[in-house]
Amino acid sequence: EAGVAQSPRYKIIEKRQSVAFWCNPISGHATLYWYQQILGQGPKLLIQFQNNGVVDDSQLPKDRFSAERLKGVDSTLKIQPAKLEDSAVYLCASHSESSYNEQFFGPGTRLTVL
């Protein structure tokens, strides 16, 4: 079974630029999450999708961050414009009905904002 795929693996941008990350969850997994992991900290949930609907985006900085999952499969997370404090690893995770709360994580995208 293929795991959660994410791209790019690394991204370096200057502040005020825009950036987008892509996630392809495990086939059949209805629930998808985006996490932000700042160096030295645990992952923090940004947004949770159930199919193509948003379940929880309470910690998403909506003035600059946006995410979508149009067809209930792939998802993109966008930052526009980026700030220095957005430097982090962005992790995507998914789980299915049968693997309740056992979230499978992708390798992450390491973002550096200069």
Add this chain to the structure above:
Amino acid sequence: AQKVTQAQTEISVVEKEDVTLDCVYETRDTTYYLFWYKQPPSGELVFLIRRNSFDEQNEISGRYSWNFQKSTSSFNFTITASQVVDSAVYFCALSEAAGLKNRDDKIIFGKGTRLHILP
């Protein structure tokens, strides 16, 4: 409010020693799940265990064991006969959930414990 505390920021032990990683949690819910994840240098989070709040039985899986004590709100993780490949950051996490059909299964992570196994 939910909170997970991993007081040990970094631990170093010599290979073959046993090591215990501490985790203390706070929650007002009576039903919740506790987790441990491993994050090796590659960065990917690897699921290790999920424990239901109603199941206080300790669990052993090979060299790994978990001690869940509701009375002290702790869910500690022990690695027996540690190996260099165990070097990683380990995260304890908590999810409050009313039941299997509850979709609000947000997981709150601790800050992690970086474990170094020295050869």
